[in-house]
Amino acid sequence: MPIIVNLDVMLARRKIKSRELAAYIGITEQNLSLLKSGKVRGIRFGTLERICAYLDCQPGDLLEFRSDGMPEREASEAD
Numbered sequence: 001m002p003i004i005v006n007l008d009v010m011l012a013r014r015k016i017k018s019r020e021l022a023a024y025i026g027i028t029e030q031n032l033s034l035l036k037s038g039k040v041r042g043i044r045f046g047t048l049e050r051i052c053a054y055l056d057c058q059p060g061d062l063l064e065f066r067s068d069g070m071p072e073r074e075a076s077e078a079d
Contacts, residue, residue, distance in 0.1 A: 004064040005038045010055050025050040 011018060022032040025047055034040050048059055055061075 002066050002068050003038070004066055005036060005062065006064055007032075007036045007051070007062050010057055010061055011036075014055050016055065021051065021054060024054050 011021065018032050018036070019029055022029045025032075027035075027047065031040075035043065048062070051062065052059060
C-alpha cells in the first residue's frame, strides 16, 4: 500500500497512549488500532482533525506516500 500511516510513531513521540487518543476523538480502541495498522480504506476529515488537534501535528505527520515503483506516467494512465 503506498499510503503509510505513521500514527503509532506520533503517539510514541508525544508519549500518548492509544486508549487516551481513542477516548478523545470518540472512536473505539479497536478502530484506532485498525487505523494505526493501515487496514482502513479511509478516514473522515473530522476524525483526522481531532487526531491532529490532540497530537498537535499536521496530517502530513501522520500520513506518508511511498511510490510502489510504478512510473508516474503509467500510474496516471491506470486511473
